């Protein structure tokens with residue numbers, strides 16, 4: 001069996017959402033944040049400037065279904081891990097003709113029967129009483145990293161559990177709060 005491969009650049013361009021905006025939260029444009037994973041394909045987390053995630057998209061060029069692997073990788077980056085539910089992942093299989101002329105030609109020339117597999121992870125907002133809880137992503141933990149967490153809508157937005165932990169440990173080591181220093 002042909003091993004799973006990264007999605008070629010010409011195909012990746014065809015997979016990008018046309019004009020992504022943050023619906024129901026701020027209407028700002030969302031932009032893709034690339035995340036490094038131990039998988040051959042690529043993951044992009046589409047989030048607005050406030051950190052609310054619209055969708056996370058994993059894509060690879062392979063005959064297999066990568067959903068289980070993607071689920072595991074997403075869970076490793078979520079606090080708590082059960083933030084990522086199997087039923088919220090959706091697999092799409094894309095073949096050359098539906099991707100446009102350039103990707104179609106590219107894929108046909110290189111063993112056309114192998115499709116592009118795309119796994120979408122969407123976690124819809126949950127309303128509890130008057131408060132809406134949304135999926136957030138924190139990208140402050142190094143290049144190519146992400147931390148997913150669910151938090152209520154608030155201004156400023158709630159920080160991720162890892163950021164909260166590190167500011168707490170700074171408080172104990174210096175005896176001053178992060179707020180007092182800033």
Ligand SMILES: [Zn+2]
Pocket residue numbers: 022025026027028048049050051052
């Ligand atoms: Zn937003």
Ligand SMILES: [Zn+2]
Pocket residue numbers: 138139140141147159160161162163164
């Ligand atoms: Zn963080």
